[in-house]
Amino acid sequence: MFGAVLLVGIPVLFLTGLLSYAAYNPDLSHVNDKTPGKGLLGFYLFSWPTHPYWLYRVNQGVHVTLGIVLVPVLLAKLWSVVPKLFTLPPVRSAGHALERLSLLLLVGGGLFEFATGILNVQLDYIFPGSFYPLHFYGAWVFFGAVLAHVALKLPAAVKALRSRDLRAELRTPTSRTRPEPFDATGLVPPDPAAPTISRRGALGMVGLGSIALLVVTAGQSIGGPLRRTALLAPHGRSPGTGPGGFPVNKPAAAAHIRPQDVGPDWRLTVSGVGGSVRLSLVDLQRMAQRRSALPIACVEGWSTNDQHWEGVRLRDLAALVGHTEDPPGVFVESVQLAGSFRAVALSAGQVRDGRSLLALRVNDAPLTPDHGYPARVIVPAAPGVMNTKWVGRLTFGATDFPGRA
Numbered sequence: 352m353f354g355a356v357l358l359v360g361i362p363v364l365f366l367t368g369l370l371s372y373a374a375y376n377p378d379l380s381h382v383n384d385k386t387p388g389k390g391l392l393g394f395y396l397f398s399w400p401t402h403p404y405w406l407y408r409v410n411q412g413v414h415v416t417l418g419i420v421l422v423p424v425l426l427a428k429l430w431s432v433v434p435k436l437f438t439l440p441p442v443r444s445a446g447h448a449l450e451r452l453s454l455l456l457l458v459g460g461g462l463f464e465f466a467t468g469i470l471n472v473q474l475d476y477i478f479p480g481s482f483y484p485l486h487f488y489g490a491w492v493f494f495g496a497v498l499a500h501v502a503l504k505l506p507a508a509v510k511a512l513r514s515r516d517l518r519a520e521l522r523t524p525t526s527r528t529r530p531e532p533f534d535a536t537g538l539v540p541p542d543p544a545a546p547t548i549s550r551r552g553a554l555g556m557v558g559l560g561s562i563a564l565l566v567v568t569a570g571q572s573i574g575g576p577l578r579r580t581a582l583l584a585p586h587g588r589s590p591g592t593g594p595g596g597f598p599v600n601k602p603a604a605a606a607h608i609r610p611q612d613v614g615p616d617w618r619l620t621v622s623g624v625g626g627s628v629r630l631s632l633v634d635l636q637r638m639a640q641r642r643s644a645l646p647i648a649c650v651e652g653w654s655t656n657d658q659h660w661e662g663v664r665l666r667d668l669a670a671l672v673g674h675t676e677d678p679p680g681v682f683v684e685s686v687q688l689a690g691s692f693r694a695v696a697l698s699a700g701q702v703r704d705g706r707s708l709l710a711l712r713v714n715d716a717p718l719t720p721d722h723g724y725p726a727r728v729i730v731p732a733a734p735g736v737m738n739t740k741w742v743g744r745l746t747f748g749a750t751d752f753p754g755r756a
């Protein structure tokens with residue numbers, strides 16, 4: 352049963368993980384790409400769409416919530432095969448050695464993927480810069496081992512699932528629980544002690560564990576009042592009230608934003624085929640103001656409800672510097688001097704979407720310092736990290752730091 356649940360759950364994790372990776376548009380720019388050595392593993396990459404606008408929010412909510420909910424199932428599955436992990440002698444033949452190696456990749460890969468994922472969502476990147484490569488390559492190793500394991504064990508799994516009637520099992524208490532009949536595969540002890548838990552008890556314990564995790568996790572992706580139920584959410588269950596009352600990834604102080612960088616002297620440099628302009632906040636406020644209702648959805652699984660952003664369309668800024676038709680992609684730089692999120696490249700499709708803004712206001716008030724005052728990018732369907740805060744420079748038609756080869 353545990354294996355059957357994982358058989359459904361792990362492919363969903365793998366698929367949503369691959370999609371999340373594609374959502375960074377790694378092929379667009381080296382600043383978007385944390386795995387430059389990916390080679391063939393990026394074979395499926397495509398330009399991430401902007402429709403539907405909640406695409407990344409749902410994808411990442413499923414990825415992170417499901418990953419956390421499956422932890423008890425994974426641990427129970429490993430517990431159920433513990434005797435197999437420590438059989439002696441460790442290697443009996445070449446074939447046996449191969450099988451054990453594949454188990455090492457399976458068990459090690461699984462523990463590694465769950466551990467790195469949970470560390471990332473809980474501890475805010477304790478291994479700076481290297482989470483993406485670890486989790487990405489680990490996923491391919493783990494999933495390859497899962498496929499091999501399923502191919503080898505499918506007949507045994509089908510036989511085992513057919514051998515018992517789930518409903519009858521759910522009605523069997525510990526007193527009537529009997530050990531498995533002895534078989535040659537080595538999982539059943541030759542002389543088992545009396546059972547201390549029924550099969551329904553074991554299923555129930557794991558199931559309740561998963562449900563408990565779901566209840567204290569899902570709220571961070573659903574947002575709104577349910578955020579308060581997300582006891583395990585790292586990014587503040589009560590992000591305050593008022594127009595800026597939604598979660599903050601990195602506050603201005605943590606990003607080392609100096610007051611003089613975002614004060615009255617702040618200017619936005621916009622460049623394109625037609626040259627460069629420098630705009631003050633007042634200049635931007637005089638341009639056509641557009642509204643977009645869009646969420647922020649972080650790779651860590653938390654997201655906000657739709658917020659009401661207001662500012663200048665990215666494509667209007669492109670037109671200002673000569674890209675009047677078919678605007679290209681844009682290279683966005685923050686005034687932030689250090690840290691991993693100071694620059695990002697957006698695709699042409701993301702610039703062209705009329706809902707993509709350089710936002711000056713949110714929920715009918717100026718941006719708060721922590722949400723990126725005086726100006727931040729907001730793009731539909733994209734990972735939170737694409738929504739650069741404290742923007743200082745936009746270079747249309749570039750995918751890298753201007754002036755750098």
Ligand SMILES: Nc1nc2c(c(=O)[nH]1)N[C@H]1C(S)=C(S)[C@@H](COP(=O)(O)O)O[C@H]1N2
Nearest residue numbers: 598599600601649685692735736738739740
């Ligand atoms: N300059 C800058 N922009 C940034 C970040 C950052 O650290 N620095 N964090 C990004 C990430 S990872 C996310 S999820 C969103 C979060 O936006 P919020 O803090 O307004 O919720 O901002 C993005 N923009």
Ligand SMILES: [Mo]
Nearest residue numbers: 649650735736
């Ligand atoms: Mo994020």
